[in-house]
Amino acid sequence: MGVSLKDVALRAGVSAKTVSNVVNNYPHIRPGTRERVQRAIDELGYRPNATARHLRTGRSGIIALAVPELGNPYFADLAAAVIDAAAHHGHTVLLDHTAGLRANETLVSRGFRSHLIDGLILSPIQLENEDLLRRPDGPPLVLLGEREYDAPYDHIAIDNVAAARLAVRHLIDLGRRRIAFVGARRESLRQPAHLRLRGWREEILRAGGTPSDDLVVATDGYDRADGAAAMTRLLALSEPPDAVFAYNDLVALGALRVLAERGLRVPQDVAVVGFDDIEDGRYAGVSLTTVAPDKAAIARLAVDCLITRIEAAPARAPFVPRRILPGHTLVVRESTTGRATAHD
Amino acid sequence: MGVSLKDVALRAGVSAKTVSNVVNNYPHIRPGTRERVQRAIDELGYRPNATARHLRTGRSGIIALAVPELGNPYFADLAAAVIDAAAHHGHTVLLDHTAGLRANETLVSRGFRSHLIDGLILSPIQLENEDLLRRPDGPPLVLLGEREYDAPYDHIAIDNVAAARLAVRHLIDLGRRRIAFVGARRESLRQPAHLRLRGWREEILRAGGTPSDDLVVATDGYDRADGAAAMTRLLALSEPPDAVFAYNDLVALGALRVLAERGLRVPQDVAVVGFDDIEDGRYAGVSLTTVAPDKAAIARLAVDCLITRIEAAPARAPFVPRRILPGHTLVVRESTTGRATAHD
DNA sequence: CTGAAAGCGCTTACAG
DNA sequence: CTGAAAGCGCTTACAG
Known part of the structure; x- marks a missing residue:
C-alpha cells in the first residue's frame, strides 16, 4: 500500500507530471524518459490510485446497473452481459437490485451514490413518470425494458x-x-x-x-x-x-x-x-x-449509449432522448x- | 453538482470542520450550531462527496464480491444476500464474475481494483493454493465455497x-x-x-x-x-x-x-x-x-467476517485465519x- | 465546543 | 518535451 506518483517521480528523477504522462500514455514523451519512468514504476510496483484520479477528473470509470431481481435469470444474464460490455469500455459495474419497488427505483434514479458513478442504467418496474420528471440533475441515465415514459431519457427496449x-x-x-x-x-x-x-x-x-x-x-x-x-x-x-x-x-x-x-x-x-x-x-x-x-445487443446498446452520454456531458448540446430497439425472435x-x- | 462542504460552511457561518462534524454525527456540537449547519445543508442540497472522503480516510465503503457465474441462480441468490448484508453495514457491493477461470480469479484476488475496495469476498473454482500464497498485501479477503486452501485467509463454507x-x-x-x-x-x-x-x-x-x-x-x-x-x-x-x-x-x-x-x-x-x-x-x-x-447465513457470516477484518486492519495483531461453517439441510x-x- | 492548516494522490492549466 | 503550483472535497491532528 502506498506507492504514489511522487515516489515514482523521485526514483525516476522526473516530476510527477511526467510520471502522470507516462501512466496515461500521453504521446509526446522522450523515449529515454518514458523508459526510465516505466522502470521505476515496475520496480516500485506502482499502481495509480483510481480514487484520487476520480476526485481530480470527475470520472470514476464506474457505471451502475439497477435491476429488479438478480434472482431472475433474465436479469442475471443481462447483468453479466452489461458487465462484459462495460469492461470492453474500461468501465466497472456497480450492481443494485431494487426488488421492483418504486421507492428503491426512485432512490436509485435520483442518484443515490451519484458521486461515485459516471452513469446509470435502470430497468424499472414500478417507477412512475413523475418520479422521473422530478429527477434532479445527475449523471446520465439510460432506461431499459418495457415501461414507457414521457421523460427526457434514453430508452432501450425491444418492440x-x-x-x-x-x-x-x-x-x-x-x-x-x-x-x-x-x-x-x-x-x-x-x-x-x-x-x-x-x-x-x-x-x-x-x-x-x-x-x-x-x-x-x-x-x-x-x-x-x-x-x-x-x-x-x-x-x-x-x-x-x-x-x-x-x-x-x-x-x-x-x-x-x-x-x-x-x-x-x-x-x-x-x-x-x-x-x-x-x-x-x-x-x-x-x-x-x-x-x-437479444440480451447481448440490449446490454451493448445500453452501455454504448450511456458512455456516449457520459463523454458528451461537458458539451451541453440540446438533449434529444434516444429510443433504441434491439431485436427479438x-x-x-x-x-x-x-x-x-x-x-x- | 458541486455543492461542497465549504459552500455549506460559508452559508452557515462556521468552518468546514464544523460542517464535517455535523455530517458525521460527531456528538459534541452545540445544538444551535448543529441546527444552523443542518439548515444550510438542506437549503443547498449538499451531499458529501464519497470519493473525497475515501481519498482522505482510505475507506470507500465498497466491498467486492467475485462469483463464477451470475447466471447460476445459486450465485445470483448469494449475491443478492451479500448485497443486503453489506447494505446493513452501510457498505456497497461491487460485483465481479470470474467465469470460474483461474486467471480471472487470480486477478481478482490480487486486488484488481484494490484501491477502490475495502475488502473482497471470493468464491473460487479453479484458483490454486499457490495463487493465494503469492497474493501481495492488499485489502482483506474472505473465501467462500467448497475449495480448501492452506493459506492465511478466512473461509466460509458449509461442511x-x-x-x-x-x-x-x-x-x-x-x-x-x-x-x-x-x-x-x-x-x-x-x-x-x-x-x-x-x-x-x-x-x-x-x-x-x-x-x-x-x-x-x-x-x-x-x-x-x-x-x-x-x-x-x-x-x-x-x-x-x-x-x-x-x-x-x-x-x-x-x-x-x-x-x-x-x-x-x-x-x-x-x-x-x-x-x-x-x-x-x-x-x-x-x-x-x-x-x-443456508445462503442467508453464508452471506451474513461472510460480510460480518470481512467487515471485522476491515475494521481491525490498522491494529496489526497476529492474523489467525477463521474457518466458519454455516448450516445446511x-x-x-x-x-x-x-x-x-x-x-x- | 470550534477554527486554520495540512494533506490524501492525482491532473490541469500555466510556464518555459 | 518537462516542471512547479494549485486544487478536486474531504478529514485529521493541533491549537485554543
Whole structure:
C-alpha cells in the first residue's frame, strides 16, 4: 500500500507530471524518459490510485446497473452481459437490485451514490413518470425494458407489442382460441406488462377473436409462484384456456408446474409461451417456447449509449432522448408444438 | 453538482470542520450550531462527496464480491444476500464474475481494483493454493465455497463432506445401490468437487458398498449442459446407475432433462439429488431433492467476517485465519421419493 | 465546543 | 518535451 506518483517521480528523477504522462500514455514523451519512468514504476510496483484520479477528473470509470431481481435469470444474464460490455469500455459495474419497488427505483434514479458513478442504467418496474420528471440533475441515465415514459431519457427496449403479437400469432396458428395472458397488473395503465398485454389484444382482434377479460390474470410479481397461482385460477374457470401467454418465463414455468401437478398435458391440453428465453426454459420437463430478446445487443446498446452520454456531458448540446430497439425472435419448443426438441 | 462542504460552511457561518462534524454525527456540537449547519445543508442540497472522503480516510465503503457465474441462480441468490448484508453495514457491493477461470480469479484476488475496495469476498473454482500464497498485501479477503486452501485467509463454507453424505445416505436409505456422482474434475486432487466426492465415497463405504469409478463422471463445468452430457454417458453404461448425486442443481436439472427425453421415470428408474436448492429445482417437472446450504447465513457470516477484518486492519495483531461453517439441510422432493410435493 | 492548516494522490492549466 | 503550483472535497491532528 502506498506507492504514489511522487515516489515514482523521485526514483525516476522526473516530476510527477511526467510520471502522470507516462501512466496515461500521453504521446509526446522522450523515449529515454518514458523508459526510465516505466522502470521505476515496475520496480516500485506502482499502481495509480483510481480514487484520487476520480476526485481530480470527475470520472470514476464506474457505471451502475439497477435491476429488479438478480434472482431472475433474465436479469442475471443481462447483468453479466452489461458487465462484459462495460469492461470492453474500461468501465466497472456497480450492481443494485431494487426488488421492483418504486421507492428503491426512485432512490436509485435520483442518484443515490451519484458521486461515485459516471452513469446509470435502470430497468424499472414500478417507477412512475413523475418520479422521473422530478429527477434532479445527475449523471446520465439510460432506461431499459418495457415501461414507457414521457421523460427526457434514453430508452432501450425491444418492440414489446410486436414481440407479444408474434407469440400470440404462433398460438393462433396452432389453432388455439382461448389464449390467456398471465402477468397483468391492477394499478395503472402504464403498468409493467402494458405493451405485452396490448400485443395480446391486438393479435387476437386481428385474427377475428374477442379478447376476454376472464383470460387476463393479474399477478403480484413475476416469479414462478405468481405463475403457479395464476394458472390455478385459470384452471378454476368454467371454460379454462387452451393456451397461456405469460409475461415472462418464470411465470410460464410456474404455470407449467401446476399443469404437471394436475396431470394436464402440455401442449395438448394447454400450450404455453413465455418471454425472456432463460436457460431454465430450455431444460424444463416440457421445454418452453418463448420470446427471446437479444440480451447481448440490449446490454451493448445500453452501455454504448450511456458512455456516449457520459463523454458528451461537458458539451451541453440540446438533449434529444434516444429510443433504441434491439431485436427479438420467437424460439419454438415443446410447450407449444409437443415436438421433442433436444435441450440444446 | 458541486455543492461542497465549504459552500455549506460559508452559508452557515462556521468552518468546514464544523460542517464535517455535523455530517458525521460527531456528538459534541452545540445544538444551535448543529441546527444552523443542518439548515444550510438542506437549503443547498449538499451531499458529501464519497470519493473525497475515501481519498482522505482510505475507506470507500465498497466491498467486492467475485462469483463464477451470475447466471447460476445459486450465485445470483448469494449475491443478492451479500448485497443486503453489506447494505446493513452501510457498505456497497461491487460485483465481479470470474467465469470460474483461474486467471480471472487470480486477478481478482490480487486486488484488481484494490484501491477502490475495502475488502473482497471470493468464491473460487479453479484458483490454486499457490495463487493465494503469492497474493501481495492488499485489502482483506474472505473465501467462500467448497475449495480448501492452506493459506492465511478466512473461509466460509458449509461442511461439504457431511452434506454430501447426507444426500447419499438418503439415496441408500431408499434402497439405491448404484449411485453415480456427477461433476468431478480431472485435473487436481484439490479439485472443486473434491469434498462432495469424498462424502459420496465415505457414505457408500459406510453402507458396505463399493464406490465404483465407472459411476464418477467428470464434467467441464457445472451447468445444465454438463449434467445432460454426463447423464447421457451414464445411460450408455452396460449397467447404468439407479441414482445420481450431482455436484449442484444445474447439473442435476440437466440430468433430469435427459432422463425425461429418454422416457425414463424419476425416481422409479433413476433417483436424482442436487445441491444448492435453487428455485428452478422446486418448480422442475419432477421437483428436485437437494442439499440446501443456508445462503442467508453464508452471506451474513461472510460480510460480518470481512467487515471485522476491515475494521481491525490498522491494529496489526497476529492474523489467525477463521474457518466458519454455516448450516445446511436436505430438502426432499419428488426426484427421490416420487411423492408429489406441492411446489411451495 | 470550534477554527486554520495540512494533506490524501492525482491532473490541469500555466510556464518555459 | 518537462516542471512547479494549485486544487478536486474531504478529514485529521493541533491549537485554543
